[in-house]
Structure formats: C-alpha cells, structure tokens
Amino acid sequence: MPAETSPAAAPAAYQARNSDRYSNAGATPDPWVECAKLTYGADRSFAWTVREQVIATPPEGYGRVEEKLLKALATPGRTDAGLAFLCQMLALVASAKSVPVLAPLLRADATADAARYALERVAGPEADAAFRAALGSLTGNTKAGLIGSLAVRGDTASQSALAALKDAASEPPVVREAAARAVEKLNSAKS
Amino acid sequence: MHSSLPRPVSRREFIQKSSLATAVAAVPLILPSGLRGANAPSKKITVGIVGCGNIADSHFPPLLGSPESIHVLAVCDVDRERRETGAARVNQAYGNNDCRAYADFRELNRRPDIDVVFICTPDHWHALVAIDAMRNGKDIYCEKPLTLTIAEGRALVDTARKYDRVAQHGTQHRSMKRFHDVAEFVRNQGLGKLDRIECFIPPNNRFCGATWTPEPVPAGLDWDMWLGPAPWRPYTSIGCHYNFRFISESAYGQVTNWGAHYLDIGQWALDMDDSGPIEVEGCGEFPSSGLFTNATKVDFTVRYANGVPMHCRTRHEGGGTVRFVGERGWLDIARDKMSASDNALLREMQAPNKKIQLALSNNHHDNFFDSVRARKRPIADVGLGHRTTTVCNLGQIAMVLGRKLKWDPAKEEFVGDEMANRLRTRAMRSPWSLA
Incomplete structure (x- = not known):
C-alpha cells in the first residue's frame, strides 16, 4: 500500500489520530467556575488551583483576584460549599468593592455566615454599614453571629442599636446575650 | 520569676467582685450570677471536664487519683456516648452516681460549685470554652494548642488577666x-x-482519599455543637x-x-x-x-x-x-x-x-492545683x-x-x-x- 509507506502520508495520519484524541477531551474546565460548584466530599482540585492563585497574588493584584472571585459568586449552579470556599478566599483579598455583592448575602440567614467570613476582614465604613444594615434582616443564631462581628470589628457606631437589642423582649436569649457581650466589648474598647 | 507577677484573685474574692457586677447587669449567660453566695470547699478543688475524648483520657487518672484534694463533679461532651462513659468513669472511681454529664459546656461553666475547668475539646473550641469558663469565675487548664488562631489566643489571655484567673496551658513538657x-x-x-x-x-x-462521603450523624452526637465556631460541613x-x-x-x-x-x-x-x-x-x-x-x-x-x-x-x-x-x-x-x-x-x-x-515544676497537674490554691501564675501560664x-x-x-x-x-x-x-x-x- 504505497500511501501508507510514503513519507508525506505518515504525518497526516498521525495528526488525525491526535485530533481525535483531543477533540474527545472537550474544553478545559475553568477552575474559577468549577470551584463555585464544589460539593462536600467531591474532588476539590479546582478549588485548590484557585486557592494557589489567590495566595500567590501580590498586593497589586488583589483587585483583579477579587473581581474574579466576585464573578465566580455569580456562577449558575453555585453550591453552598462553593459559596463557603469563595468567601474564604475573599477573606484574604476583599475590599470595599466586595461589599455591594456580599451585602445581600449578609442579609439572608442561609448565606450570612459565609458572607461574614469574607466581610469581617474588610475594613472601612462600607462594610460597617453593611453589617449594621443586616441587623434588621437576620434572626436568631445568625443575628447573634452578626452582632459578634460588629463587636469584633469595634464598630462603636452600632452601640445604640446593640444596646436596644440587649433589652429587647422580642428577641430570643441568644440575640440578647450576644448584644450584651458586644456592648460590653465595645465599652471596654473605648475605655 | 512568678512571684513578681500580679496575683490572680481567689475564687472567694471573685465571687464577691462578681456579686457586685451582677447587681448591675444580670445577664445569665454572661455574668457569673450562679456564683453568688456559693463557695467551693476551700481545700478540695472541684473540677469540671469539657471534652471526654482521648486527650481527656490522660487527665482522668491523676484527677481521680487524689480524692482527698480534688473532686470531679461534672463532665461534658457533645457526644452522648463519650460523656456517659466519662461520667461512669468518675462515678466508678468515687463509688457513687454524683457526676453530672452535660451536653452543653455553658451549663457546666455556670455551676457555682465548680472551681476549675479542664478543656479537652477539639482545638476550634478551646478559646470559646476557656473564655466562657473564666468569665464565670473558673480557673482553667486548657489543652494544647491554646487556641486555633492568634486572635483567639490574645482574647483568651486578656480574659484571664481581666478576671484574674489561674490558667494553665497543657504543655506538660514544662513540668x-x-x-x-x-x-x-x-x-x-x-x-x-x-x-x-x-x-x-x-x-x-x-x-x-481525594473524595469522601457525607454520612448520617450518629445518634447521640450533636454535630452542630461539635462544629461550633468552625465552618459548617456535613458529618x-x-x-x-x-x-x-x-x-x-x-x-x-x-x-x-x-x-x-x-x-x-x-x-x-x-x-x-x-x-x-x-x-x-x-x-x-x-x-x-x-x-x-x-x-x-x-x-x-x-x-x-x-x-x-x-x-x-x-x-x-x-x-x-x-x-x-x-x-x-x-x-x-x-x-x-x-x-x-x-x-x-x-x-x-x-x-x-x-x-x-x-522555675521548676515536676508535675503539671500538681503545679496547676498548687497555683489555684496559692493564686499565682502556673508554670505554663x-x-x-x-x-x-x-x-x-x-x-x-x-x-x-x-x-x-x-x-x-x-x-x-x-x-x-x-x-x-x-x-x-x-x-x-x-x-x-x-x-
């Protein structure tokens, strides 16, 4: 069979085989999308890739990484584990730019803990305002957690609201106790 | 070295101080209202143990081996089997059924008749259990590492100083x-x-392996409380x-x-x-x-x-x-x-x-209890x-x-x-x- 032995035919056959092989593999998944769809117990290699990129980013690149993480938060099919992971990464680099995206998550009982994980590390009035605003939206345990964040952040502007919660008969004990501790902490920080 | 350090107040003094505090702010889970009017025996030190796993195993023998000076009153664990086993161990040693088993450390910390709390939980709980215990007038022996994060460690030390508590870190190599x-x-x-x-x-x-499978939470284990301050994950x-x-x-x-x-x-x-x-x-x-x-x-x-x-x-x-x-x-x-x-x-x-x-200590437990009695800082403060x-x-x-x-x-x-x-x-x- 001359065609099989000719010098020109051999490379063409080789290329065809490789083409088949790679087209079957499909497009390479984007770790910044896949990490948002992380599920508990599943392989977390994509999240690891993202983590490695985040921690290797120099300070001048924090803004760029922050934008990628915020974009990933909007991934369709985002999971609870994905949200938790992305917020853990945002805790390392987030700035005031993250506040508008995280604030709605902070106001929902189901996502407030994840949002606090990122936002508690963000200094500045924008984050302070988001925490204070969420006081009126959360209930029970998550509200108590939010109150703890206000105290840890040393937000003295929240003191009057916390003092009112401390004595609010409408609130469950967990909220009143958290408010009392927060007021005590903020008072001791001032003295 | 230690004698020049500020002297932690005695439990009796703490009770007097905290009685004044509770007179102006009676918030049950924050201030030690349960301590008012209560005094543990001045010589026999009463103990509560939070966390009944393998770390606590090393504490039970010395604690139960000195009934003339140390009395374990309560144990706590979020795993029912573990806390019941711990309580049974104490009761067997004392020949009675007096040891109370708690699922929530806050209840143990609020018992007015407990002097010291041993903290043997997973690391992510150390700071919160220790701080709560000291706020309630207890001296603490906290297993190593003292805390999970640096911020937790600073908060724990500040609390020990604020409430004048004797607080030993469980690094027994120091003894x-x-x-x-x-x-x-x-x-x-x-x-x-x-x-x-x-x-x-x-x-x-x-x-x-690279993957794992979430499982049903076993009966008797309070998984939410086991996780406590740690991020949620399935059991x-x-x-x-x-x-x-x-x-x-x-x-x-x-x-x-x-x-x-x-x-x-x-x-x-x-x-x-x-x-x-x-x-x-x-x-x-x-x-x-x-x-x-x-x-x-x-x-x-x-x-x-x-x-x-x-x-x-x-x-x-x-x-x-x-x-x-x-x-x-x-x-x-x-x-x-x-x-x-x-x-x-x-x-x-x-x-x-x-x-x-x-400073020389030959026994980490003895050093802790001696420090509690003398109101001085222990060897591994x-x-x-x-x-x-x-x-x-x-x-x-x-x-x-x-x-x-x-x-x-x-x-x-x-x-x-x-x-x-x-x-x-x-x-x-x-x-x-x-x-």
Whole structure:
C-alpha cells in the first residue's frame, strides 16, 4: 500500500489520530467556575488551583483576584460549599468593592455566615454599614453571629442599636446575650 | 520569676467582685450570677471536664487519683456516648452516681460549685470554652494548642488577666525536669553561643482519599455543637473525633499538635515567653484534594531578633524531638530520650546553682492545683502558651502563603503583608464569636 509507506502520508495520519484524541477531551474546565460548584466530599482540585492563585497574588493584584472571585459568586449552579470556599478566599483579598455583592448575602440567614467570613476582614465604613444594615434582616443564631462581628470589628457606631437589642423582649436569649457581650466589648474598647 | 507577677484573685474574692457586677447587669449567660453566695470547699478543688475524648483520657487518672484534694463533679461532651462513659468513669472511681454529664459546656461553666475547668475539646473550641469558663469565675487548664488562631489566643489571655484567673496551658513538657534542665542550660550559655534550634515533629498518622462521603450523624452526637465556631460541613466519620486535627478549619495538624510541645521548649530556652520571633518562612506540602487539608510535610523556620533560627520539620522516624545546636555541641531531647554530642554536656547540664534558674515544676497537674490554691501564675501560664501557639500559627501561615514574612511580636502583627495579617483570625460560625 504505497500511501501508507510514503513519507508525506505518515504525518497526516498521525495528526488525525491526535485530533481525535483531543477533540474527545472537550474544553478545559475553568477552575474559577468549577470551584463555585464544589460539593462536600467531591474532588476539590479546582478549588485548590484557585486557592494557589489567590495566595500567590501580590498586593497589586488583589483587585483583579477579587473581581474574579466576585464573578465566580455569580456562577449558575453555585453550591453552598462553593459559596463557603469563595468567601474564604475573599477573606484574604476583599475590599470595599466586595461589599455591594456580599451585602445581600449578609442579609439572608442561609448565606450570612459565609458572607461574614469574607466581610469581617474588610475594613472601612462600607462594610460597617453593611453589617449594621443586616441587623434588621437576620434572626436568631445568625443575628447573634452578626452582632459578634460588629463587636469584633469595634464598630462603636452600632452601640445604640446593640444596646436596644440587649433589652429587647422580642428577641430570643441568644440575640440578647450576644448584644450584651458586644456592648460590653465595645465599652471596654473605648475605655 | 512568678512571684513578681500580679496575683490572680481567689475564687472567694471573685465571687464577691462578681456579686457586685451582677447587681448591675444580670445577664445569665454572661455574668457569673450562679456564683453568688456559693463557695467551693476551700481545700478540695472541684473540677469540671469539657471534652471526654482521648486527650481527656490522660487527665482522668491523676484527677481521680487524689480524692482527698480534688473532686470531679461534672463532665461534658457533645457526644452522648463519650460523656456517659466519662461520667461512669468518675462515678466508678468515687463509688457513687454524683457526676453530672452535660451536653452543653455553658451549663457546666455556670455551676457555682465548680472551681476549675479542664478543656479537652477539639482545638476550634478551646478559646470559646476557656473564655466562657473564666468569665464565670473558673480557673482553667486548657489543652494544647491554646487556641486555633492568634486572635483567639490574645482574647483568651486578656480574659484571664481581666478576671484574674489561674490558667494553665497543657504543655506538660514544662513540668518535665529534662526539658527544664535543657532550657536552663541553654539559657546559661551551656552550649556556648547558640547557633540554631531544630524541632522535629511526627508526620500525620491518618490519611484519606481525594473524595469522601457525607454520612448520617450518629445518634447521640450533636454535630452542630461539635462544629461550633468552625465552618459548617456535613458529618463524616473520618472527619470527627481525633481526625479533626488534620482539617484546617479545626486545627493545624502536627504543627499545633506536636509543635506546641517542642517549639515551646525553644521559646523557653530563648527567654521568649513574652515575645517571639521576628521572621518566618516555610514551604509545606498540602493535599490538593480530600477532606484533610493540613500539611503532610511540614518545613518552616522562625528567626529571633538575636539571629537564632528555630526550624520545625516533619520527621518520619524517631518521633518528636528538639535539638539545640551551639558552639560547644548539641543536645537532643524528647520525652523518652536525651542525647548529646558529648556526654560531658549532659553532666554539666545537671550541675546545680546555675546563674539563671528557671522555675521548676515536676508535675503539671500538681503545679496547676498548687497555683489555684496559692493564686499565682502556673508554670505554663496562658500568656506564654499564647506565645508558643503563635509560633505554631506563624509557621502555618508561612507555609500556606509560601513566602517569607516579618513579624512584630510586640504588636502581634505581620509587617507589610495584609494577607498574612488576615490569617491571624477568622469569622466564627453563628452564633459564636470572640465578643
């Protein structure tokens, strides 16, 4: 069979085989999308890739990484584990730019803990305002957690609201106790 | 050394103080209202144990072995089987059924008749249980590492000072004579100019695959309370008792499990009990998938202002040890063995009347209870425990970030590295916080 032995035919056959092989593999998944769809117990290699990129980013690149993480938060099919992971990464680099995206998550009982994980590390009035605003939206345990964040952040502007919660008969004990501790902490920080 | 430190107030004095406090603010879970009018026997110290796992196993024999001076009144665990087993152990030792078993540490901490609380929980709980106990007038013995994060450690120490509590860190090497002797010898320049300290820690002793399967929570285990301030995750049997230490949401693996012991002796020998290194760098190997997230191979170095480096590395054979290397040779010390480049160094080390003499304790429990009675700081006061735990944290953070970091031990912050500073703390899961 001359065609099989000719010098020109051999490379063409080789290329065809490789083409088949790679087209079957499909497009390479984007770790910044896949990490948002992380599920508990599943392989977390994509999240690891993202983590490695985040921690290797120099300070001048924090803004760029922050934008990628915020974009990933909007991934369709985002999971609870994905949200938790992305917020853990945002805790390392987030700035005031993250506040508008995280604030709605902070106001929902189901996502407030994840949002606090990122936002508690963000200094500045924008984050302070988001925490204070969420006081009126959360209930029970998550509200108590939010109150703890206000105290840890040393937000003295929240003191009057916390003092009112401390004595609010409408609130469950967990909220009143958290408010009392927060007021005590903020008072001791001032003295 | 310890006699010059501020004196923690006695429990009786605390009760008087706290009675005044509760008169103006009666919030049951915050102020020790339960203490009013109650006094534990002045000689017999009453004990509560929070956490009834394998760490508590080592505390039961000495605590139950001195019924004339120590009385265990209560145990607590979020796992029903464990707390019931713990209570049964106490009751069997005393021949009665008086030991109460609690599922919630806050109830134990509020018992007015308990003097001291032993904290033997997973690491992510140490700070919150300890702080709550001290706010309620208890002295504490907190297992190592003192806390999970640097911020938690500072908060715990501040609470101990604010409420004048006796607070011992469970680094019992501080009460083993051989470690004392080595630290004292090095402090007295027995090795000449110190060149370096080398700590070796064992490798992780449990492994898991790249994936894992969430399982139903076993009957009797309060998984939500087990997680407490740690980020939520579903239960799996390979990620609960004991193995929590290999998951960074709960602990930092052998860095804090064994590093808390051996790095502590380096801190002691360097006279760094109220300070720490100024620089750290490391490069650990971390699993890229699977439930366990802590370093499988640890390698970091902290450096002190006097130029001495302290290395910490995983060693697969030989167990944990700390080696001091100076211009006169080296000393290698572990719990069960001691060696030197020259036996003459070992003989010199035993010689009495050294210029600098370190406080000597021969038993960590006895030292704690003696300190409780005398209202003095114990041999491994939480202040120095916090400093050692900080060294562990510095190593962990440097390995995670993979870069050299400058540390300011006075301000307890990294210099010029915002990301590293953010890793000094973390938000807690609701409703918990450091407030």
